Amino acid sequence: MIEKIIYSPASYEGVDAALKLISVYCRSAKKINIGKSVLNRKIDAIKIGDGENIVLYAGCFHPIEDLTVNLLLKFLWELSKKYESFEHIAGINIRNALEGRSVVIAPLINPDGLEIRREGPSAAGNYRSLIEGITNDTFYWNANARGVDINHNFDAGHDILKKMEEAEGIFGPAIKKYGGPYPESEPESRALCDFCRNNNVISVSAFHSQGEEIYYTYNGDIPYRSTLIAKILSSFSGYKLILPEGTASHGGFKDWFIKEFSRPGFTFEIGKGENPLPLEDLDSIYLKIYEALVYGIIL
Ligand SMILES: [Zn+2]
Structure with missing residues (x-):
C-alpha cells in the first residue's frame, strides 16, 4: 500500500495516507503536525528518533x-x-547514528498548490476566482492558494527579491515568483519558521527540482561545517555544489534559515530534465541521492 502511494502521482490525500501508514507500521515514526495551509490542509511530517537536535527535510514548496x-x-x-x-x-x-538526534521529514509544504495544480481552480475553495483570474490552466501552477510563491516568502532579502519580481513584471498574485505582501505572510512559510524557532533545528534541507545541484550558502554566509557537509553530500550524489555569483537568491527557506540561525541549510535540486519530472525518474534519482540523504541527517 505504501509502495503504491510512493509510485503514484503525488497528492494531498496520498501523503496523508502514507504518513499514517508509516506511523502505524513503525512505532518509532511519529506523525506530527507542523501547521496548516491557507485552505486549512494539514502540513504534516514524520519524526523519527527522540533526540532534541532536529534535522529537517522539507519538500514540494x-x-x-x-x-x-x-x-x-x-x-x-x-x-x-x-x-x-x-x-x-x-x-x-x-x-545508533541518530542518538541524540531526531529527523523530521515533511514531504509536502504546499498542499493547496499541489491540489490546485492537479485539480484546477476548483481545488482552491474561496480562492477559486482568484486562481481563475490568473489562469485556468494550472499545469504550471507553482504558488499557494493566494498566488504566493512559498519559496519567495521568507524573511531573507525580501525587499531585494521584490525589486527583482517587479523587474520581471510581477506585482501581485501569480502562477509563480510572487513573494507576497511581506515575509511570512503565508501560513505555509510561517509554519516552517515557527517550527524552527520553537525547536532546536540544527540543519535543514529543502527539496526542489531540477538540476542535480546543491546550494549551501546565503548572501555570502557559509555557516560553520556547511562546506564540509556540502562536499560530502556532493561526493556521494554526484550533485554539483553551487556558489551563487552576483545577486544571490533571496527569500527561500534555506536562505532564511542560514540568515536567522547561522546553521547549515541546503537546497537540493533533484533530478535532471524539465519540470515536472516524470515518475519514471524516481528510482534513478533515489539511487543517486539516497546516500547523501542518509549523510545529511547524521552529519
Ligand atoms: Zn523549487
Missing part, C-alpha cells in the same frame, strides 16, 4: 516539483523501516 514528495516518501519509508529494525542504511546503523 513548488507544486511542479512534486517528484520531491515521492522522493521524500520513499526515503522516509526506507529510513523508518531500517530505524525500527536496527538495520543498516547506506552502510550505517542509523539507530
Whole structure:
C-alpha cells in the first residue's frame, strides 16, 4: 500500500495516507503536525528518533516539483523501516547514528498548490476566482492558494527579491515568483519558521527540482561545517555544489534559515530534465541521492 502511494502521482490525500501508514507500521515514526495551509490542509511530517537536535527535510514548496514528495516518501519509508529494525542504511546503523538526534521529514509544504495544480481552480475553495483570474490552466501552477510563491516568502532579502519580481513584471498574485505582501505572510512559510524557532533545528534541507545541484550558502554566509557537509553530500550524489555569483537568491527557506540561525541549510535540486519530472525518474534519482540523504541527517 505504501509502495503504491510512493509510485503514484503525488497528492494531498496520498501523503496523508502514507504518513499514517508509516506511523502505524513503525512505532518509532511519529506523525506530527507542523501547521496548516491557507485552505486549512494539514502540513504534516514524520519524526523519527527522540533526540532534541532536529534535522529537517522539507519538500514540494513548488507544486511542479512534486517528484520531491515521492522522493521524500520513499526515503522516509526506507529510513523508518531500517530505524525500527536496527538495520543498516547506506552502510550505517542509523539507530545508533541518530542518538541524540531526531529527523523530521515533511514531504509536502504546499498542499493547496499541489491540489490546485492537479485539480484546477476548483481545488482552491474561496480562492477559486482568484486562481481563475490568473489562469485556468494550472499545469504550471507553482504558488499557494493566494498566488504566493512559498519559496519567495521568507524573511531573507525580501525587499531585494521584490525589486527583482517587479523587474520581471510581477506585482501581485501569480502562477509563480510572487513573494507576497511581506515575509511570512503565508501560513505555509510561517509554519516552517515557527517550527524552527520553537525547536532546536540544527540543519535543514529543502527539496526542489531540477538540476542535480546543491546550494549551501546565503548572501555570502557559509555557516560553520556547511562546506564540509556540502562536499560530502556532493561526493556521494554526484550533485554539483553551487556558489551563487552576483545577486544571490533571496527569500527561500534555506536562505532564511542560514540568515536567522547561522546553521547549515541546503537546497537540493533533484533530478535532471524539465519540470515536472516524470515518475519514471524516481528510482534513478533515489539511487543517486539516497546516500547523501542518509549523510545529511547524521552529519
Ligand atoms: Zn523549487
